[in-house]
Amino acid sequence: MSKTLLFKNAVVLDPRQSLKAKRDILVEGGKIKKLGSHLQDGGYDEVIDLEGRFIVPGFVDMHVHLREPGEENKETIFSGSRAAVAGGITSLCCMPNTQPPIDNPQTVKYVQERADKANMARIYPLGTITLQRGGDELTSYGTLLEEGVKAFSDDGKMVASSSVMYHAMSYIRKFDALIISHCEEETLSRDGEAHEGYWSSILGLQGLPPVAEELAVARDILLARDTGARLHLAHVSLARSVEWIKWAKEQGIKVTAETTPHHLLLDHSWLEGFNPQAKMRPPLRTEADRRALLQGLKSGVIDAVATDHAPHREEDKSGDFTSAAFGITGLETAVPLLLTELVKPGVISLEHLVSCYSCRPAEILGIDGGTIKEGSPADLVVLDLEAPGRVESRNFYSRGKNTPFEGWKTAGKPVMTVVEGQIKMKEGDLLEG
16 A cells, blocks of 8 residues: 655656756655645655655666566566666566567566566566567567557567568557667677677677668668658667667657667777676677767767666676676666766766656656656655765675676665655665565
8 A cells, every 4th residue: 555655855856847946745645646845744654854865757767678487597577676676767668588478468467467466666568579589470469558568579689571570560550559679680790799899809709790780770760761650779889870860860750769878888898808797789889889879868869778687697697708698787777877977977967867767768658657747656766966885786686796887886876766656665775565
């Protein structure tokens, strides 16, 4: 049962309302009942004084791998959901490349039931574009949408056939649903271990040509143009991809895009010493690419930040670089790192971070959240912009401890997460129920 809560004296920041001011927030029945100044503090279950802190709409992560069903030794819906609220994330989309894939109503219901049992973050399952992610036969989009699926992706694989993708977009357009593209032309990228460039050459690693991403981005933009479908480009990592997205938006094509915290903060020099924690897919790129991604995010060409949270067992990310798995955990590090590395030095404003990691993702997906309007769900995050921290993977709630950010000092972090009026995290500790 949701309590009646009164949050007092925080700076409320909601870019969708152009609001940044000290306000009190009354939460009742899991919703924002009233937003105002100097609300009376009598008769509530709890009054919480947040002087000196910010309240923002809960963060919304569009791209998370929860591994369940099939790879529960890496992550579960329970552990991933706990990691999310620990990191200030109130809603997330779980990618459908599980074992079995999320391509039928039974698997959708399984994910939803496990999410309800975890009772932490809101979890929205995504469905596959093609059955079994095989690239041939289309999934039954209407049926999965009725079950609560919010978008469709064969993430981890590009739909190789342009004909299949064209027909998928044409079909999905009838529902005004969203298709999320994994941008990687596999005949070029299949054996790649790292970005094809200086560091792959120095280390003798098989290069992953950047054109593999650009080809996929360009193809799917052109297919979206001709079908009128809504297209979202996942984990964009190249300057040339940003140029294509900018062109597409100028043409009025229905395209949105995301990039990741690790592509915004790191470049391929982190591969030095054959560092398996820096092995990503898409790979870490050049410094010029990283800067172009930052500019794309600042200008709005890139709409959203998403972690591409990809937890692995310790043994999968240790030892020989070539045999190490691709991927990084991100749910618990994204907000502190972005506050520290981008907001605090003034690269982007706090308003812009909230917009691209809460408001805009909620709009793209068409889900509740991303605002603190009266009547909206009480999905909230309290931020302390001065709180010191340190990335220590041994303290992660996620089962995945794989991160290149180990030991990084942070300044600013989520100190409370509220989902549907229930406090789920307070000062780093999770509150069950």
